[in-house]
Amino acid sequence: xxxxxxxxxxxxxxxxxxxxxxxxxxxxxxxxxxLDMEGAxxxxxxxxxxxxxxxxxxxxxxARNISIAEExxxxxxxxxxxxxxxLNWANKLLQSDPExxxxxxxxxADMDREYKGTAKIKHLVEVMNEDVGxxxxxxxxxxxxxxxxxxxxxxxxxxxxxxxxELDDPEMPRMLDDLVEAWxxxxxxxxxxxxxxxxxxxxxxxxxxxxxSIMRKKMVQIxxxxxxxxxxxxxxCHMQFDLGQMQLREKGEDFSIPVFYYNQVLALLMGFDRDQxxxxxxTPRDKIIERILxxxxxxx
Amino acid sequence: xxxxxxxxxxxxxxDLVKKFGGLNLSACYQCGTCSSDCPVSTEFFYRVRRxxxxxxxxxxxxxxxxxxIWCCTTCFTCFDRCPQEVNxxxxxxALRRISAREGYTPQxxxxxxxxxxxxxxxxxxLEDIEKKREGIGLPARPPTAASHPEAIDEIQKIVKKRGIxxxxxxxxxxxxxxx
Ligand code: SF4
Ligand code: SF4
Numbered sequence: 001x002x003x004x005x006x007x008x009x010x011x012x013x014x015x016x017x018x019x020x021x022x023x024x025x026x027x028x029x030x031x032x033x034x035l036d037m038e039g040a041x042x043x044x045x046x047x048x049x050x051x052x053x054x055x056x057x058x059x060x061x062x063a064r065n066i067s068i069a070e071e072x073x074x075x076x077x078x079x080x081x082x083x084x085x086x087l088n089w090a091n092k093l094l095q096s097d098p099e100x101x102x103x104x105x106x107x108x109a110d111m112d113r114e115y116k117g118t119a120k121i122k123h124l125v126e127v128m129n130e131d132v133g134x135x136x137x138x139x140x141x142x143x144x145x146x147x148x149x150x151x152x153x154x155x156x157x158x159x160x161x162x163x164x165x166e167l168d169d170p171e172m173p174r175m176l177d178d179l180v181e182a183w184x185x186x187x188x189x190x191x192x193x194x195x196x197x198x199x200x201x202x203x204x205x206x207x208x209x210x211x212x213s214i215m216r217k218k219m220v221q222i223x224x225x226x227x228x229x230x231x232x233x234x235x236x237c238h239m240q241f242d243l244g245q246m247q248l249r250e251k252g253e254d255f256s257i258p259v260f261y262y263n264q265v266l267a268l269l270m271g272f273d274r275d276q277x278x279x280x281x282x283t284p285r286d287k288i289i290e291r292i293l294x295x296x297x298x299x300x
Numbered sequence: 301x302x303x304x305x306x307x308x309x310x311x312x313x314x315d316l317v318k319k320f321g322g323l324n325l326s327a328c329y330q331c332g333t334c335s336s337d338c339p340v341s342t343e344f345f346y347r348v349r350r351x352x353x354x355x356x357x358x359x360x361x362x363x364x365x366x367x368x369i370w371c372c373t374t375c376f377t378c379f380d381r382c383p384q385e386v387n388x389x390x391x392x393x394a395l396r397r398i399s400a401r402e403g404y405t406p407q408x409x410x411x412x413x414x415x416x417x418x419x420x421x422x423x424x425x426l427e428d429i430e431k432k433r434e435g436i437g438l439p440a441r442p443p444t445a446a447s448h449p450e451a452i453d454e455i456q457k458i459v460k461k462r463g464i465x466x467x468x469x470x471x472x473x474x475x476x477x478x479x
Pocket of ligand 2: 339340348372378
């Protein structure tokens with residue numbers, strides 16, 4: 001069994017615990033053990049937190065988080081684009097820059113901690129592809145979502161900057177598409193497919209209208225293509241799509257595109273109860289969940 | 301057309317921006333790739349290329365007080381596509397650091413860092429969500445700073461040593477932002 005230190009971040013556990021639970025339940029059954037990182041904090045947000053004010057403070061908070069995983073002797077698994085971006089940026093910068101690392105460790109010494117630089121930072125999409133495997137997902141889904149049209153959303157910081165993430169081609173990534181197609185579903189192609197959700201950098205709160213107008217462009221295209229659902233791998237992008245569609249509805253524009261984190265749909269396909277893994281939503285998902293649950297295995 | 305008076309420029313400004321993290325600013329040759337690929341630029345008159353130019357010319361009064369630098373979503377598209385490796389996102393973040401020291405930070409961005417200082421998290425734990433967590437067999441609060449007050453003390457040590465409270469005007473006695 002492979003094990004990771006499970007880095008939770010903020011929006012996942014504090015706003016969408018059903019996402020957190022869907023990850024815990026599915027990965028346990030898929031042979032990935034997740035150990036809690038006691039006392040972890042905010043990552044601290046790649047474009048909205050301390051990084052806007054002081055680089056060393058941001059690096060030190062990230063290094064403190066990573067040091068908790070180092071004590072467990074494990075690599076880190078994140079499930080949020082922002083967390084992945086912050087922690088991986090800090091980790092790689094500190095691994096390659098002994099002077100910065102010393103300055104960070106001076107600050108950490110004050111709390112009896114040390115950052116060593118021995119852990120890797122992986123996003124869940126990498127773990128799903130490399131440790132679990134697309135074939136395994138294909139066996140589980142057994143073609144049940146054939147005919148479903150899915151719009152995937154990676155989230156910027158999972159892939160960019162490429163220099164830091166080095167995970168998949170940020171212009172034409174496949175990792176999430178492959179995982180969705182393994183359900184038997186079709187992953188839609190559209191011009192706004194890889195555009196930012198509009199929430200990052202503090203824009204979610206700094207200018208809600210501007211932030212929503214970026215998100216809206218994606219919704220227009222998904223609707224036009226007859227998309228059945230949007231599947232993301234970041235709780236913050238998820239909040240932008242889920243809550244954001246409600247806010248657009250209040251302004252008179254209704255897209256009603258159901259939004260799921262990848263593991264929520266996977267959990268439903270694996271037989272977990274909806275009330276355990278997909279029950280917090282501002283944009284209704286009842287109909288599509290019913291449809292998912294009524295599908296039959298068509299190939300093994 | 302707008303006439304730019306370079307006599308109003310601050311020739312030390314580009315070096316200050318480099319010091320705060322915008323290291324490759326001078327490599328920009330104004331191709332406009334960044335502006336044309338930016339998700340924000342299609343939605344309102346926000347031009348990354350123009351921010352790079354104004355910054356390189358030292359026109360700090362046309363950059364620091366502007367809302368523009370706080371509208372970047374840090375999507376890093378321009379960072380990956382700039383042919384000159386200017387890393388425009390880094391320049392924008394450096395400009396935010398300088399602009400914050402002059403008191404221009406939007407309230408919402410100060411709030412996020414105030415939350416991290418108070419709670420160790422960017423958002424507070426909510427009673428309603430805590431009940432939902434318990435309902436699915438998770439602890440009411442996650443095993444993070446939300447249930448480890450000593451972790452918050454550690455974050456506050458970092459905040460104090462690095463002077464973040466002064467930059468965002470966070471009052472330690474009241475444990476909230478000033479104004
Ligand atoms: S893409 Fe790079 S070189 Fe071109 S205008 Fe933008 S910052 Fe300058
Ligand atoms: S990182 Fe900021 S400036 Fe660059 S393309 Fe994205 S939103 Fe625009």
